[in-house]
Amino acid sequence: MNSIGEILSGSLTGKQAEIRGWVYRIRSSGSLCFIVVRDSSGIVQAVGSKETLGEARLKELANLTIESSIALNGTVKEDKRSSGGYEIQISDFKIFQRNENYPITKDKGEEFLLDIRHLWLRSREMTSIMKIRSTVFKAFSDFFYNEGYYQTQGPMMVATATEGGSTLFKLDFFGEEISLAQSSQFYLEVMMFSLEKVFTIAPSFRAEKSRTRRHLTEYWHAEAEAAWYGNEDMMRDEERMIEYIIRQVLEKNREDLIFLKRDLSKLENIRAPFPRMRYSELMKKAGDWGLGLKYGDDLGADEERAITVHFDKPVFVTHYPDTLKPTFYHREDPETPGELLCHDLLAPEGYGEIIGGGERIWNLADLEENLKKYNLNPEDYYWYVDLRKYGSVPHSGFGLGLDRVIWWICGLETIRDAIPFPRTIRRTRP
RNA sequence: GCCGCCGUAGCUUAGUAGGUAGAGCACUCGGCUGUUAACCGAGCGGUCGUCGGUUCAAAUCCGACCAGCGGCGCCA
Secondary structure, three states: OEOHHHHHHOOOOOOEEEEEEEEEEEEEEOOEEEEEEEEOOEEEEEEEEHHHHOHHHHHHHHOOOOOOEEEEEEEEEEOOOOOOOEEEEEEEEEEEEOOOOOOOOOOOOHHHHHHOHHHHOOOHHHHHHHHHHHHHHHHHHHHHHHOOOEEOOOOOEEOOOOOOHHHOOEEEEOOEEEEEOOOOHHHHHHHHHHHOEEEEEEEEEOOOOOOOOOOOOEEEEEEEEEEOOOHHHHHHHHHHHHHHHHHHHHHHOHHHHHHOOOOHHHHHOOOOOOOEEEHHHHHHHHOOOOOOOOOOOOOOHHHHHHHHOOOOOOEEEEOOEHHHOOOOOEOEOOOOOOEEOEEEEEEOOOOEEEEEEEEEOOOHHHHHHHHHHOOOOHHHHHHHHHOOOOOOOOEEEEEEEHHHHHHHHHOOOOHHHHOOOOOEOOEOOO
């Protein structure tokens, strides 16, 4: 058995080959039948003739329909008339299943494709995206392994909220009300005390009723936490990680990016270091950039887009005022009180926020004060508070939306196409 | 949570002075010796999202509901 990729590489030219796959296109004309076959490695045209197969067998072949599953035997030839440059002269074939009526035709709407996502995933477009997704997941892990991080896992069923309570998915846990994880951050902070540098790739669940092309209800969250790291140290690992992921995709998925009509030059440009802008600095430039913003205003989606057009690579926005990040674990910058040692990373071309991170409060008194400030019950966070009681150390971390990275790298319209089975506010199937 | 948009055959859609729904693709049958999401001919396929109202008559006008898509907010 051979792969279509082998045929397209030229290594089987003139030889016998057997391929197994699915009918991508089929055309027939009396005594000839052209079948374009796909497998996971590519597509190739095969031709059957009455001369070699006989009338009955040719008719059987010509009678096949889109996405029927088959095995083909034949001689590989170079042929300019075939779109991929190669062609199989069919000498024998086996039909595994002939489809009566495949639902997807050349006319298809967005909603319909989401309803039959389980079949649409077979398309060349989705196949290319899923190959890139595979590379992105591996590259993220490889980068952190190479930097001396350990991979670990937190629970997905939790009793402690990381973000605000309003975005929690409630769950009945044998009578106790708990929820699905919004982040693995607190558990990474625990593991950090033994492993020092840790990362995880896990789903996060947010019950935000977001109706935008950049939100998923269930998304893949790549998070890391590192002991002895300040805000700037963390950003240095992050920018090199982003560069590494993009290099890997450019190297391994060039054909896929081209098929997706991605402008490769936009990705070739992405090299660390990335520019850093303090929030206060950004507010000074806001006037020049036509943003009607003053200190204390949050950056909305429109503002993010307006900022990223001034850069050809991702940009860090740091030192947000504490009023804009109402979470209890961010550490204040002692040099600029009221501003946090935190950062967001905004992807270019209008894709916007892909990372949120920063330095965590590691002093017990500061943490207890903040829990009070945000009306949180310290007992609910007893284990998180304990981390500040016993051998606490300075540390930083971040969370990256892997689906958002894939959305950006592939240059997609909507983040839904960056994940095989998107969960949005109104979609739970397939 | 706020705002906007859409729903006609399996799919993509046409269809208002309100008068019993038309096409392309898919599928089935036939034709074609080099096709590139081929072409030619025939056939199959619709309670016009649901419920109610106005009317002699509703895909079309009105109301409610259901389903989905998008923008903001929030975030990754």
